[in-house]
Every structure is written in C-alpha cells, then in structure tokens.
Amino acid sequence: MNTTAERPLLIERQDGIATLTFHRPAALNAVDVPMARALRDALRELSEDRSLRCVVLCGAGRGFMAGGDLATLAANPVQGAADLLAPLNEAVERLAQLDAPVIAKVHGVAAGAGLSLMLQADFIYAAEGTRFNLAYINLGTCCDVGASWALPRRVGLGPALEIAMLGDTLTSADAERLGLVNRVLPAAELDAAVDQFALRLADGPTVALGHMRRLMRAGLERSLPEQLAAEARAFGECARTQDLPRGIAAFYAKQTPQFEGR
Incomplete structure (x- = not known):
C-alpha cells in the first residue's frame, strides 16, 4: 500500500465535501500518468456517490499545479500525450457531470494543465x-484538458486568445481583473474562506445546483427554444426531489431551508 507521501492524489471527505489534493509537491504537482489516473479513478468513484455535496481541488506544497510532467512528454511526445490525456479528459468529463459544485483553491502557480484543470471549477x-500561465504555446503546442472550451466562457474570446496565444504570465491581480478567478484573498485567509464557502454550497440543494451548473454551460451552445426545453426538463427533475418542498415550506415559514441534497 502506498504511503501518503507516495500518493499522487490525496482525498479527504468531511461533511459531504471531497477535497482532492494534487500531491507531487517536489515537482510543483506537475501531472504525470499516475496522478492523471488517480484523478480519473477518484472522480469515477465520486460520480457514483449520492452523499457528495461539494468538491474542492487544491495542490500540496508551493503551488496548485505547474502543468503536465515534461519528462513524460520528452521521452515519447506522442505516446506520452496520449497516456496523459485519456485519463485527464475522462476526469474533466466526469467533473462536469457532477451535481456537486466544484471549487478550485489556487495558490503559488497554476500553469499549463494546472490552469486547464482549474478552469473546470465553478468557482x-x-x-x-x-x-x-496557460504556457502551452511556449512549448510549441496547443492547449488541452478542456482549456479551449472553458477559458473563452470564463473571460470572453478576445482575452482568451491573448492568454492562450501570447503565453504571458498573469498576476493574481490580472486574473481577478479579467474574471479568470472569482476572488483573490491574502494567502493566510484562503483556506478558511474556501472552507466556509464549500460548507455553504454543501448545504444547498445539490440536485438543483447540478442542473444549474450544467444549464449555464450548455446555454452558450443552444438556441433559446432548446434551452427553454432543457430548463423545463431540469425543473421537472428538481420538482421530484425532497428539497423543493423543503424550500417552499421554509419560504412560507420565513426560515432558512434545510436541504438534504436529494
């Protein structure tokens, strides 16, 4: 059995919140094949967990994630890329389909695949x-792990092209100004702020939150009639949950609703 020090991904569960920590601190958490597969496997398991209410992505040590492991690519670029991307892409797809909202807690550096994974979070x-730094162009390649899908949706096409095609490093102030991140906080306050926010989301109507996060993304690609139909289907599914009657009853009683997430 691997010790904690040997595991490329740490998983902690508490109060319905799953914290996934990228754990190659000596390599600034650069994602290699074992880490990519561990992330895929963790999300396979979480996607079947009905008690899941929120997911937090973060990195151990000095940064969130420095990108893909260049040693994997240098040895055999074609095969190395395929070995990394197959599990990472499945992980991104499973992350997108969760009902539970996703928070990225970022510090130090988020570059390359690390920035791509960060962008898959809701917050x-x-x-x-x-x-x-999206960084790919500086290595002579295009982006992957869903960055070309997520980045224009977050900051708009013009800024996304500039970030992707120039390969410049952005500061936390730049990221906040562009809307790349939701909030920038003093490092000493980050953990507590994310913990509090994750608990708030975990107390929400998880099924409804899941429909909301998927509707918002899909709405950028559908016509209005298609989106109206999708909303109606999603609302119907929310109406079948225990949380909607709880929310209505709490509204009439002028109380805070106590959602169960199902």
Whole structure:
C-alpha cells in the first residue's frame, strides 16, 4: 500500500465535501500518468456517490499545479500525450457531470494543465501572489484538458486568445481583473474562506445546483427554444426531489431551508 507521501492524489471527505489534493509537491504537482489516473479513478468513484455535496481541488506544497510532467512528454511526445490525456479528459468529463459544485483553491502557480484543470471549477479562489500561465504555446503546442472550451466562457474570446496565444504570465491581480478567478484573498485567509464557502454550497440543494451548473454551460451552445426545453426538463427533475418542498415550506415559514441534497 502506498504511503501518503507516495500518493499522487490525496482525498479527504468531511461533511459531504471531497477535497482532492494534487500531491507531487517536489515537482510543483506537475501531472504525470499516475496522478492523471488517480484523478480519473477518484472522480469515477465520486460520480457514483449520492452523499457528495461539494468538491474542492487544491495542490500540496508551493503551488496548485505547474502543468503536465515534461519528462513524460520528452521521452515519447506522442505516446506520452496520449497516456496523459485519456485519463485527464475522462476526469474533466466526469467533473462536469457532477451535481456537486466544484471549487478550485489556487495558490503559488497554476500553469499549463494546472490552469486547464482549474478552469473546470465553478468557482476559483486564489491567493494573492499566485501566478497564472496557460504556457502551452511556449512549448510549441496547443492547449488541452478542456482549456479551449472553458477559458473563452470564463473571460470572453478576445482575452482568451491573448492568454492562450501570447503565453504571458498573469498576476493574481490580472486574473481577478479579467474574471479568470472569482476572488483573490491574502494567502493566510484562503483556506478558511474556501472552507466556509464549500460548507455553504454543501448545504444547498445539490440536485438543483447540478442542473444549474450544467444549464449555464450548455446555454452558450443552444438556441433559446432548446434551452427553454432543457430548463423545463431540469425543473421537472428538481420538482421530484425532497428539497423543493423543503424550500417552499421554509419560504412560507420565513426560515432558512434545510436541504438534504436529494
């Protein structure tokens, strides 16, 4: 059995919140094949967990994630890329389909695949002083792990092209100004702020939150009639949950609803 020090991904569960920590601190958490597969396997398991209410992505040590492991690519670029991307892409797809909202807690550096994975979160909280760089173009390649899908949706096409095609490093202030992150906080306050926010989300109507996060993303690609139909289907599914009657009863009683997430 691997010790904690040997595991490329740490998983902690508490109060319905799953915290996934990228754990190759000596390599600034650069994602290699074992880490990619561990992330895929963790999300396979979480996608079947009905008690899941929120997911937090973070990195151990000095940064969130420095990108893909270049040693994997240098040995055999074609095969190395295939070995990394197959599990990472499945992980991203499973992350997108969760009902539970996803928070990225970012510090130090988020670059390359690390920035791509960060962008898959619904909410991004960053520490002051964090550096961001999509980085791929500096290596002579295009982006992967869903960055070309997520980045224009978060900051708009023009800024996304600039971030992707120039390969410049952004400061935490740049990231906040562009809307790349939701909040920038002093490093000493980041953990507590994310913990509090995760608990707030975990107390929400998880099924409804899941429909909300998927509707918002899909709405950028559908016509209005298609989106109206999708909303109606999703609302119907929410109406079958225990949470909607709880929310209505709490509204009439002028109380805070106590949602169960199902």
